[in-house]
Amino acid sequence: MTKSATLQVKDGKIRETVNSFLKDLFAKKTIDAMLAPLAHPAGTNVVQALVTNPVYLDKADVFAPVMPVNSARLVQSLTRLTPVNRKTAVVIRPCEMRAFIELVKLKQIQLDKLLLIGIDCAGAYAVNNYPKFAAEKKSDDFVKAGFKWAEDSALRMGCQICEYPYPLTADITIGLIGLDPTKQILIQADSAKGEEVLNKIGITLETDGEAAQKRQAAIAKFIAEVKERRKKFFEKTKLEIGGVEKLSKVFSQCIKCQNCRQACPVCYCRECFFISPTFELESERYLSQAEKKGALRMPADTLLFHLTRMNHMGNSCVGCGACEEACPNDIPLLKIFQLIGSETQALFGYVPGRNVEEVLPATAFKEKEFERIGEK
Amino acid sequence: MGETKEQFEPKIIGFLCNWCTGAASDLAGTTRSQYPPNVHPIRVMCSGTVDPVYMIKALMAGADSVMMGGCHPGDCHYVSGNYKARRRVAMLKQIFKSLGLDENRVYARWISASEGPEFAKYMNQVTEETRKQGPSALAGDWSV
Numbered sequence: 384m385t386k387s388a389t390l391q392v393k394d395g396k397i398r399e400t401v402n403s404f405l406k407d408l409f410a411k412k413t414i415d416a417m418l419a420p421l422a423h424p425a426g427t428n429v430v431q432a433l434v435t436n437p438v439y440l441d442k443a444d445v446f447a448p449v450m451p452v453n454s455a456r457l458v459q460s461l462t463r464l465t466p467v468n469r470k471t472a473v474v475i476r477p478c479e480m481r482a483f484i485e486l487v488k489l490k491q492i493q494l495d496k497l498l499l500i501g502i503d504c505a506g507a508y509a510v511n512n513y514p515k516f517a518a519e520k521k522s523d524d525f526v527k528a529g530f531k532w533a534e535d536s537a538l539r540m541g542c543q544i545c546e547y548p549y550p551l552t553a554d555i556t557i558g559l560i561g562l563d564p565t566k567q568i569l570i571q572a573d574s575a576k577g578e579e580v581l582n583k584i585g586i587t588l589e590t591d592g593e594a595a596q597k598r599q600a601a602i603a604k605f606i607a608e609v610k611e612r613r614k615k616f617f618e619k620t621k622l623e624i625g626g627v628e629k630l631s632k633v634f635s636q637c638i639k640c641q642n643c644r645q646a647c648p649v650c651y652c653r654e655c656f657f658i659s660p661t662f663e664l665e666s667e668r669y670l671s672q673a674e675k676k677g678a679l680r681m682p683a684d685t686l687l688f689h690l691t692r693m694n695h696m697g698n699s700c701v702g703c704g705a706c707e708e709a710c711p712n713d714i715p716l717l718k719i720f721q722l723i724g725s726e727t728q729a730l731f732g733y734v735p736g737r738n739v740e741e742v743l744p745a746t747a748f749k750e751k752e753f754e755r756i757g758e759k
Numbered sequence: 760m761g762e763t764k765e766q767f768e769p770k771i772i773g774f775l776c777n778w779c780t781g782a783a784s785d786l787a788g789t790t791r792s793q794y795p796p797n798v799h800p801i802r803v804m805c806s807g808t809v810d811p812v813y814m815i816k817a818l819m820a821g822a823d824s825v826m827m828g829g830c831h832p833g834d835c836h837y838v839s840g841n842y843k844a845r846r847r848v849a850m851l852k853q854i855f856k857s858l859g860l861d862e863n864r865v866y867a868r869w870i871s872a873s874e875g876p877e878f879a880k881y882m883n884q885v886t887e888e889t890r891k892q893g894p895s896a897l898a899g900d901w902s903v
Contacts, residue, residue, distance in 0.1 A: 625859025627896040631903045656812065675821045678901040686903040687812070687819055693854050694811040694847070719858075726857045727850050744850075748842035750832065753849040757829070757841075757867040 386578055386588040387558075387571040387595040395565040397523045401557060402443045404570065405500075408472060409437035411584040414498060415469035418457060419443045427514040429522075431457050433471075445474055445502050445557065447522040448538075449513040453648035453705045455482035459491045466493035474500045474557075476507075477550045478541070478703035481736020482648035484552055485699040488743050491651050498580060501550025501573075503559040503598075505530045506542030509708055526564050533612060541704025541717045544616050546609055549602055551737055555581065561601025562594055569594045617725065620718045633719070634689060636712040639682040643716055644692060646709035649699040649735070657688050689716075693723045698744045699735045700724030769823040769889035770898075773800045773882075774809045778836035779871050780828025786875030787882075794882035797889075798826070805829070807840025811851045818864060821898045824889040826866040828878075834871065841869065863888075864895055 392400045408414050421432045421442040429447040431454050434440060454475045461467065475483065480501050486492040505526055508516055516525075532538065532545055542548075550556050554577030558569035572578035572588055581588060624633050641657065644650045656662075662684065673679035700720050707717035728734060731744035775781040781802045787794060803809055806829030814825045827848055829841035848867045855862040866885050870878050897903065 621857070621859065627860065627900055627903070630858055630860070631900060635902070656810075672820060676899065676901040680902055684816070684819075687815055690815050690854070691812040694815075694851060697850070697854065723854055723857050727853050730849060730853050731846075744846060745843070748839060748846055750842070753845050756845050756848050756852075757827075757832070757869040 384590060385571055385573075385592075385595045385599075386590055387569055387592050388581070388586045388588050389567040389569055389592065389594045392564065392566055392568060395523070395527075397526055397564050397568065398444060398446065398521070400568055401445055402440050404557075404568075405443055405445075405474065406437045406440045407584050408580070409440070413470070413580050413583050414472045416467075416471040418454065418461070418471065418473040418475075420445055420447060420474065422447065426517055428510065429513075433461070443474075444522050446505065446526045446559075447513075448505065448507045448516060448525050449510060450476060450479070450507045450539075450703070450705075451510050452646065453482050453703050454479040455486050455492070455648040458483055458497070459486050459648075459651070462493040462497070463491055466495040467497060470496050470498065472498040472500050474502065476504045477501060477547050478504070478545070478701050479648070480550050480552060481547065481701040482699075482703060484736040484739050485649045485701065485743075486651060487739050488741075489649070489651050489699075494739070498576065499550075499552065499554045500557065501553030501555070502557045503530070503550075504542075504545070504548045505559075506532050506535065506538040506545065506548070508537060509539055512537065523564075526559060530560055539704045539717075540707060540715070541702050541721070544613055544721065545702065546613060547736075548605075552739065553577070558595070558598045560605070561598045567594055569598055571595055571598075613725065616718075617722050620722050624715075624719060624722075630686065633714060634686050637685050637689070637714060638712065639685050639688060640711065641688070642709040642711065643706035644688075646705040647692075647696065648703060648705060649696050649701070650692065656691070657684070689719075693720065693727075697723045697727045698731065698733055700728075701735050767890060767894055769797050769886060769892075769894075770821060771798045771824050771826060771882075771885060771889055772814075772817040772822045773798050773826040773828055774803050774806065774813065775800050775828040776806045776830060776836075776841070777802055777804050779830035779834065780806075780868065780878065782872035783828075783870045783874050783878035786872065787879040788875075790875050792876045792879035794879040795886040797886045798882045805835065805837050805840035806844035807835070807837060807842075809844060809847070811847050814851060814865065818895065818897050819903060823892070823895045823898055824864040824866060824885065826868065826885055828868055828870055831869040831871055834869075860897065861892070861895065863892065864897075 422444045554574045556571040704717040835841040852862040
């Protein structure tokens with residue numbers, strides 16, 4: 384059972400309709416601030432901004448196909464030291480929201496007073512490619528073209544194989560999947576908090592409305608086909624990267640800049656183990672390591688770094704692709720991490736970002752599981 | 760380097776918990792249950808303290824296999840360390856499998872403090888199996 388309403392889109396102006404809804408949230412004092420993607424004045428990017436004056440929401444562009452950073456990181460910066468004490472809405476993409484939930488579990492984000500507004504996401508282009516898109520088209524054109532993640536090979540790889548392009552844990556969802564965005568936009572209350580907010584700003588909600596049902600049906604259809612598509616993609620990936628030789632080749636261009644870790648929303652440690660003194664060795668230690676194989680690749684521990692990251696955050700990988708986008712040498716990190724992530728997550732029946740109450744697999748156990756390990 | 764398969768002596772790093780498998784290795788020594796010198800034990804306080812990074816590092820720095828030794832499930836000195844270790848081993852093995860690396864080079868065994876002969880027997884088994892597998896590609900590759 385869902386409660387929702389629809390916004391009528393005037394003259395096919397999708398972005399303006401959404402923006403006026405976002406502004407309404409301010410007008411009725413329901414919220415005091417909003418983290419929302421605003422079009423950069425240069426026209427070459429759309430960046431998240433913490434907005435306290437709703438006038439700036441005229442520049443909001445929530446469906447613009449670009450994700451410069453995973454916003455979960457931004458909410459982390461916002462609330463890590465102290466929870467927000469004003470009612471703050473965050474307008475984020477589904478993968479950002481899933482990373483957000485993982486960070487709540489990792490005690491990096493304090494949920495108090497945050498209102499989660501999720502959007503149906505049609506994908507994004509790499510930041511580098513966005514200016515080219517923006518020169519020719521607007522986000523309205525992008526959304527009108529429809530939601531066909533797998534068919535646009537210019538999209539970031541993560542978007543092309545995205546499993547959850549719709550929000551899983553929103554208070555309010557701005558829905559478009561399965562609808563004609565030139566006519567109507569769905570506003571759905573996905574929690575009691577969301578419902579309260581929508582009531583407060585005078586939006587009349589109906590139960591299981593037509594648009595909501597249409598969207599649900601479209602999502603059900605998507606779910607049925609995406610699993611198969613991802614399965615094929617991973618099979619292909621395994622052929623490309625499987626084994627020591629191929630893996631070594633894939634990472635041959637790694638310069639261990641660790642940008643992937645920096646950009647990863649769920650790699651949350653304040654100080655990474657790999658920049659700790661554990662990896663600052665005396666010259667003799669390096670030389671003795673070199674002696675064992677006759678030669679030692681420098682910087683040392685390049686593949687170890689990636690394998691360790693897979694172990695540490697594979698279960699929380701939401702497939703946003705920030706790692707791949709941050710890589711200066713185009714190493715297909717998203718492919719590899721999604722392959723690993725999907726298979727280790729399946730091991731624990733875990734879906735990162737599905738539910739804030741779910742426990743991180745590394746912090747829990749069952750007495751009866753993996754009984755083959757350690758026994759005869 | 761340049762060894763033929765017949766001469767190959769595997770190197771095995773064992774991460775043994777202080778209270779069970781580590782104590783079992785001591786008992787194996789005092790009761791003269793022999794186990795091969797291929798196994799290099801590292802004593803840790805609990806199998807739950809072993810971050811997979813150390814197991815991978817061992818495999819990349821020249822070990823042909825690694826072994827995690829802890830208390831029997833339910834008997835952990837710290838209540839649940841070995842259950843968490845078991846999850847980590849399961850995850851590490853899965854990652855190796857997904858990447859087409861040899862997951863069979865990651866061993867785990869729960870051996871209690873009183874099972875000295877059992878420890879020796881298992882170390883013989885791990886050594887023999889690793890010997891059969893031959894030198895690890897990961898251990899020999901300088902470029903990774």
